[in-house]
Amino acid sequence: MNTGARSNLFQNDLVVVNMGLASFGENLRRTGTRVVQVDWRPEARGNPEMLAALDLLRGTDGELLPEITTANTEAVSRLLKARPTITGIGRAIDLIPEMKKNLVLHAGPPVSWERMCGPMRGAVIGGLIYEGLAKNPDEAASLAASGRIAFDPCHHHQSVGPMAGVITASMPVWIVENTTFQNRAYSTLNEGLGKVLRYGAYSDEVIQRLRWMERVLAPVLAEAIALHGPIDLVNLIAQALQMGDEVHNRNRAATSLLIRELAPHLVSTKAGADKVAEVLRFMHTNDHFFLNLSMAACKSALDPTLGIANSTMISTMARNGTDFGIRVSGLGNRWFTASSPKVDGLYLPGFSEADAAPDIGDSVITETAGLGGFAMAAAPAIVQFVGGNVSRALAFTRDMYEITLAENPAYRIPTLDFRGTPTGIELTRVVAEGILPVVNTGIAHREPGIGMVGAGLVRPPMACFEAALQAFSKTFRNVTNPQEKR
């Protein structure tokens, strides 16, 4: 800088570039100074432990070490190569590994009856009544607390369940096979909205519907699927994304496509016109019917990614209404949990935030696979259901490219000029960038026995990702430098 330029600095008007905290710039702006705000945040929110953990996983060039990058490429390529396919419907006890009459599967990471939130307790009560293990809600609650019922996450049994996610022995389940890796995922059939088991309701109406689903819906659909042959869910979901679904909280197109695909075969079953009409009417009146298939598709696509050494890709996100939990590919079955957050939502008439249970359900498996909140740009109309506005929906998807490993060439978003959905959440980026996955979700009443109260948007707690990063870097160091073990 020469003397002339230096003197200019003080002659000209001052323009300040403010990075980070906007309030610093605001103070200057009030004095009449021109301020340009730069949206900059310190890496990992400046947390020294996280910075140290990140350092350990990076080379001198600041990039992730090659063994991590290679593992992540393998993990996300398994996810992209998945070919989830509907192959049938059967009974939980006949299909789900280690399923038993006195076992209740639930959403999210492991949780005891004592720590269960209201809607999950409600669904367990309903499940025990449905199984004939209890005659009424009081008896069911006592039985659940007695120690004679075992509880386990769906995720530990190749299964997923929306909201409370309760699966009991007699329930019919979709069989979704990832034909690329020959692994299966199971999920119950969707009951509809409002007063339903998965939202914690257990009235007679709820139990009767479950019995009808077991007696009529499942066998008729199973016969139609057998007549049709396997149904490719990648193709169906890809089409639905062109039709305004993101297949988590908007499934109208996917449900419609499934109905038209199956209708000719439903008619050809031996069930008789009355039952087939009942089945078609049930699916027609439930725009969320496809949700459980979307979830099983994502579960079957993600399971082969769990347990790849050195991979920092997130293989599971799930919540039980008490805890939000994640699992990291390279860390296998270990859950990293934190308190389940509140949902920022729109409420049904007569309900408010005070009625809401914390975030709950396995349905966040859709976001984990690059759909749901990650694909909201494909589903602008969803903002009428979960809140927000269209430009925010587009921004959500754009943000998710910052924390993901790939763009899914099968799942394309028209409004983003057919860009693939952001896929494969990478742990270090979430922590380093401070950008949390965006999730859209239904909201259950916090008390058992009531049901759905709304829908909205939520982000997982950063604490899950921070704990996972710390564990990952510790494991990584121990493996690469066993001498330095602490």
Add this chain to the structure above:
Amino acid sequence: MNTGARSNLFQNDLVVVNMGLASFGENLRRTGTRVVQVDWRPEARGNPEMLAALDLLRGTDGELLPEITTANTEAVSRLLKARPTITGIGRAIDLIPEMKKNLVLHAGPPVSWERMCGPMRGAVIGGLIYEGLAKNPDEAASLAASGRIAFDPCHHHQSVGPMAGVITASMPVWIVENTTFQNRAYSTLNEGLGKVLRYGAYSDEVIQRLRWMERVLAPVLAEAIALHGPIDLVNLIAQALQMGDEVHNRNRAATSLLIRELAPHLVSTKAGADKVAEVLRFMHTNDHFFLNLSMAACKSALDPTLGIANSTMISTMARNGTDFGIRVSGLGNRWFTASSPKVDGLYLPGFSEADAAPDIGDSVITETAGLGGFAMAAAPAIVQFVGGNVSRALAFTRDMYEITLAENPAYRIPTLDFRGTPTGIELTRVVAEGILPVVNTGIAHREPGIGMVGAGLVRPPMACFEAALQAFSKTFRNVTNPQEKR
């Protein structure tokens, strides 16, 4: 300007603001001068006759005269109040006013056999064979040329037909009733894509399909509709716009919604499982199945707007493959025509622009009602079918707000933050702004007997609008100043 400033003009670098013709600016740019191009066009492209015609319809404030504005408000409010509803299916000869065995209805403005384009001749040939009036194509062509067959536009008989638009006496037709005004519109049932009558094909396969539609499809659907009750098409189209359709060349969502709406009732008909399965399979394999309903809905919504004195709203646009024609509300049944334009399109394998017939069909009634090309922002995925890119699809809809009278509160576009579709084309704005309606469309082979070759985008000829404006201003002056009659 003081002397100092004036001297600065020649000291500083020259920056030129170029308005209008870009080539003037280009010449300067080549000399190294900085040029800012302003997108400005002289009103009505500077055409003195058009400027005089526009002047006559405007007050001293430059706005349209109050009697025209009032008439346009009435016209567009009738359009927005329309409630098209499916009420049934019947035979053309039993329903369509003045339908006769030896009458062939066709798309677009009136045209003689001699002036008909190839695909329309092909469809007439197929129609005469289907009716049993001719045994083979040669006999049919001779009969058509003999004077013993009458030809008339669908539009003169409360009807519309896509592409060639041929309707003959025995064909089944949808009955769509605009319940607000109790007028009806009729349209044939959609045959699918490829080798089909409406694209000018008339092979045995085409005729057999038409007979199956008459014998199986129509009666089974008619029975299902009777069981279901009337189907509100405003609601169905509104939903489809949230699901990526614009209901002209993208009808996948609307077709899906119709199938799921009717499926439970189809099952409950007396037709038997085999026939119901055939019907469901036929609809499932034809994503354009809803098109003819969309067209009848738009026709029934627009017919009550024709013949409102002083209104400059466009009540009809239609093409017969030889001429493109429009009708203006205030001018009643009078057609203003010009040569049908070429379509800018994507071609099916093995075909090119050289194979294409000019723009053809009544389906541009969708654009006339504010759908189709006018709603392309709702259907970004359509660019894969008709060409262009997503930002252009959004721009098309935005442009159409410049030449329309209203936004339809029932038909909302998610990506435009739920803005209503641009509705009610206003004649003087088209001519003054030089912005032509944007239309997306299928493309037929120019020879009879072949079928579909592609799909694309097209604009009507400005000459139709210029002729209509001239006629309107002449009529208007004669009525308001009868002394000055020329």
